[in-house]
Amino acid sequence: SFEIKIASSGATFTVPEDKSVYQVLTENGIEIMVSCEQGVCGTCLTRILEGEPDHRDLYLEEHEHAANDQFTPCCSRAKSRLLVLDL
Numbered sequence: 001s002f003e004i005k006i007a008s009s010g011a012t013f014t015v016p017e018d019k020s021v022y023q024v025l026t027e028n029g030i031e032i033m034v035s036c037e038q039g040v041c042g043t044c045l046t047r048i049l050e051g052e053p054d055h056r057d058l059y060l061e062e063h064e065h066a067a068n069d070q071f072t073p074c075c076s077r078a079k080s081r082l083l084v085l086d087l
């Protein structure tokens, strides 16, 4: 598991192995737009202010993955213990 922090509120949530970042956000009343939920469409793209994502999408280009400043919360996860999201 890893933690996500909402930059605007400072709220921190745990993302367990069996849930996506998107699911955890929704369960906590934070709505983001999703469509494919498979890392294909890019609808859910969210900026990252801190931490290293574990990219699992097919949407971003390789150099965009390498920049580590955005990710797809419908399917991507974290390599670092904490991701701070620009939400």
Ligand code: FES
Pocket (backbone or CB within 6 Å): 033, 034, 035, 036, 037, 038, 039, 040, 041, 042, 043, 044, 045, 057, 059, 072, 073, 074, 075
């Ligand atoms: Fe399509 Fe996340 S909803 S990439």
